[in-house]
Amino acid sequence: xxxxxxxxxxxxxxxxxxxxxxxxxxxxxxxxxxxxxxxxxxxxxxxxxxxxxxxxxxxxxxxxxxxxxxxxxxxxxxxxxxxxxxxxxxxxxxxxxxxxxxxxxxxxxxxxxxxxxxxxxxxxxxxxxxxxxxxxxxxxxxxxxxxxxxxxxxxxxxxxxxxxxxxxxxxxxxx
Amino acid sequence: xxxxxxxxxxxxxxxxxxxxxxxxxxxxxxxxxxxxxxxxxxxxxxxxxxxxxxxxxxxxxxxxxxxxxxxxxxxxxxxxxxxxxxxxxxxxxxxxxxxxxxxxxxxxxxxxxxxxxxxxxxxxxxxxxxxxxxxxxxxxxxxxxxxxxxxxxxxxxxxxxxxxxxxxxxxxxxxxxxxxxxxxxxxxxxxxxxxxxxxxxxxxxxxxxxxxxxxxxxxxxxxxxxxxxxxxxxxxxxxxxxxxxxxxxxxxxxxxxxxxxxxxxxxxxxxxxxxxxxxxxxxxxxxxxxxxxxxxxxxxxxxxxxxxxxxxxxxxxxxxxxxxxxxxxxxxxxxxxxxxxxxxxxxxxxxxxxxxxxxxxxxxxxxxxxxxxxxxxxxxxxxxxxxxxxxxxxxxxxxxxxxxxxxxxxxxxxxxxxxxxxxxxxxxxxxxxxxxxxxxxxxxxxxxxxxxxxxxx
Numbered sequence: 001x002x003x004x005x006x007x008x009x010x011x012x013x014x015x016x017x018x019x020x021x022x023x024x025x026x027x028x029x030x031x032x033x034x035x036x037x038x039x040x041x042x043x044x045x046x047x048x049x050x051x052x053x054x055x056x057x058x059x060x061x062x063x064x065x066x067x068x069x070x071x072x073x074x075x076x077x078x079x080x081x082x083x084x085x086x087x088x089x090x091x092x093x094x095x096x097x098x099x100x101x102x103x104x105x106x107x108x109x110x111x112x113x114x115x116x117x118x119x120x121x122x123x124x125x126x127x128x129x130x131x132x133x134x135x136x137x138x139x140x141x142x143x144x145x146x147x148x149x150x151x152x153x154x155x156x157x158x159x160x161x162x163x164x165x166x167x168x169x170x171x172x173x174x175x
Numbered sequence: 176x177x178x179x180x181x182x183x184x185x186x187x188x189x190x191x192x193x194x195x196x197x198x199x200x201x202x203x204x205x206x207x208x209x210x211x212x213x214x215x216x217x218x219x220x221x222x223x224x225x226x227x228x229x230x231x232x233x234x235x236x237x238x239x240x241x242x243x244x245x246x247x248x249x250x251x252x253x254x255x256x257x258x259x260x261x262x263x264x265x266x267x268x269x270x271x272x273x274x275x276x277x278x279x280x281x282x283x284x285x286x287x288x289x290x291x292x293x294x295x296x297x298x299x300x301x302x303x304x305x306x307x308x309x310x311x312x313x314x315x316x317x318x319x320x321x322x323x324x325x326x327x328x329x330x331x332x333x334x335x336x337x338x339x340x341x342x343x344x345x346x347x348x349x350x351x352x353x354x355x356x357x358x359x360x361x362x363x364x365x366x367x368x369x370x371x372x373x374x375x376x377x378x379x380x381x382x383x384x385x386x387x388x389x390x391x392x393x394x395x396x397x398x399x400x401x402x403x404x405x406x407x408x409x410x411x412x413x414x415x416x417x418x419x420x421x422x423x424x425x426x427x428x429x430x431x432x433x434x435x436x437x438x439x440x441x442x443x444x445x446x447x448x449x450x451x452x453x454x455x456x457x458x459x460x461x462x463x464x465x466x467x468x469x470x471x472x473x474x475x476x477x478x479x480x481x482x483x484x485x486x487x488x489x490x491x492x493x494x495x496x497x498x499x500x501x502x503x504x505x506x507x508x509x510x511x512x513x514x515x516x517x518x519x520x521x522x523x524x525x526x527x528x529x530x531x532x533x534x535x536x537x538x539x540x541x542x543x544x545x546x547x548x549x550x551x552x553x554x555x556x557x558x559x560x561x562x563x564x565x566x567x568x569x570x571x572x573x574x575x576x577x578x579x580x581x582x583x584x585x586x587x588x589x590x591x592x593x594x595x596x597x598x599x600x601x602x603x604x605x606x607x608x609x610x611x612x613x614x615x616x617x618x619x620x621x622x623x624x625x626x627x628x629x630x631x632x
Contacts, residue, residue, distance in 0.1 A: 021622035041387040044196060044363065045617040046394040054387055059395040065403075083320060083328035091332050101332045104414060108340040111407045115348045115400060119355060122396045126389050136384050138366035141359075143196035145622070167625060 013038075013150040014159045015135040016168035023167030024145040025053040030166060031149060040134055042146030050145070061121045068117025069110045076106030135174035148174070189468045190281060192620050199616050203360075203609045204367045206459040210606055214458065221598035228592010231585055232307060240310045242585035246578055249568045251308075253586035257593055258304035259560040260443065261297045262342065262415055263436075266408055267444020268294025269349060270476075272356075273404035276397075282472050284615045285464045288360075289455065289605070290448050291353045296600040297447070298346045300593050305338070307589060334417040341414040348407055352400050358383050359393070360609040412440040419563065425502040426510070426567030429494065435487035439559060442480035442526065445473055446552025453546045455605060464611050467540050474539040477552070481530025488527050506567055514579055515566045522562050525555020 018024035024041070028050070031039060041050050080102040088096045140146040147168070151159050160171045194202070235242060244252060268290040275283035306315045318339045320329050329336045362380035365373055383389065416436035419427035429435075449470070456465040495507035510519040529551045538544050570577045604610075 019623060020625045022624045022626055039387075042385050043387075043390070044200075044359075044385055045614045046390045047618075047622075050387060051391065056387065056391050059392045061392050061395040061399065065396075065399045069403075079320065080331040084331065087325075087327055089330070091330060094332060098332060101337070104337040104410075105331055105340050107410060108337075108344040108407075111348060111403050111410075112344040115351060115403050118396045118399050118403070119351055122355075122392045125392045134386075141363040141366045141385055142200045143622075 027166035038150035042140035064121030069114030072113030076109035224595025249580035261301035263440035266440035438483035443556035449549035
């Protein structure tokens, strides 16, 4: 059973499974050197060696966090100042819109909107790549490293052999 | 094919990181098996206590706050005390999950999930108390800035409104932080269980597969969430302390209050962490994951924050004397020798003195003594807030206006209900979700290599 999202297209390719981290990173580097760009690596934990092998740059999540935080800060000051002036009530002889106490509200909203937009960014950026269906194996969340290479059925045979040579313990074809 | 033993990081022996990745998954998934009879008895007790609190609450809604022990001038009492107590409990969880994450403390990994769950449930408990305390609970939303019939907005200069923003932000962010950390672990559980449980965990894992794209965004976002939660947790108890410190009541009006409250909050929270973790690790058979080393470090944090409290207590008395203000001096004299002397000394002994036992390594590594000390901390920190709130209000300015309050059955039943409510959620969580962070433990254990040596950075 799935959530009611449109049926996703299955991508043909080869799914290799590794037990050794250095074998997996060697295979990734080798495939990239031979011009394969459509690689998906599954691993149970964040792993810097795999990130380096894939040549990942920093995630753009940071931009969402920054913009969210600044939006929250502006909203906090904007809301408090506007609401104080909209119905002016003199409290303790202080200015109607007094900035120091409003810093607290602006600070809390900076954190709140910053955190919400950070999580939104992860959902959004991950969903961008979720439009297609790629082979998966439950052992990838345990102790195996998975490497999926998108390939036309004709190229799969050669690819399988090279992945086995690189040290994959299991290679399957996904159509 | 040969396999060379992976090179372990230098903290590995202390944390006993000798398992393989497959061991970590199976050990943690094993904690989700059918629980023992003892678990059901604890859960039954917690639900029972919660029901006592719930019924008391319904009586308060029907009849009003007259059942509680409010007595002028003491119009803040057990409910506000318990509110501050539970908010404080939450702070240790965020310290361990966010602040120690930024410090890259390796010992945080095994304990942070349990403490973060404690944070969320403690803040959920705390949030109920201002609502119970306001008397007309059904209009609590008047605290929020919404366009009501007269377009009358809240007074943003009031610390009570700051509190609404601070507590609701803290609850939201810490809940999301907990759920966010859980997603990869729930996916790991999904891949190990069968039947209807697989379906439930599958839906809860939100389609997590651990692809390089997901990890790339996830790791960064986790770092930023920790970076946002760090100033948040320091701000929340500061704002709570300003509920008191920005008034002019003697005993409340102190500039030391924000750091004093934050240190007290972390101290009380680690006390609760110890109370929960010592039995939990035994019940879930994860003694090899949460070791003496973790408890030693938790004790050192307790000692540090307990010593800050010791300093703050001493400084409060010094400032009361040095201020030359007779109201301030009277309040602090009566705190130690007035009608509530027993509460005042409970606070000083349980917090300032008992924590000093942790200088001894033997005490820090003995779980029985730690558990007993943690109970003293819980009691002491509840009384700290009771003393600050009730004793300060009971002798404010002119002696003819002084009066004492005595907690009634309604106060004690709501307090007991809060422990039931908290315990119920914590027990259900420990049974349903991985209480040890699978993916983060795996991150510390290097994967096997074909070639010998290096590569880890």
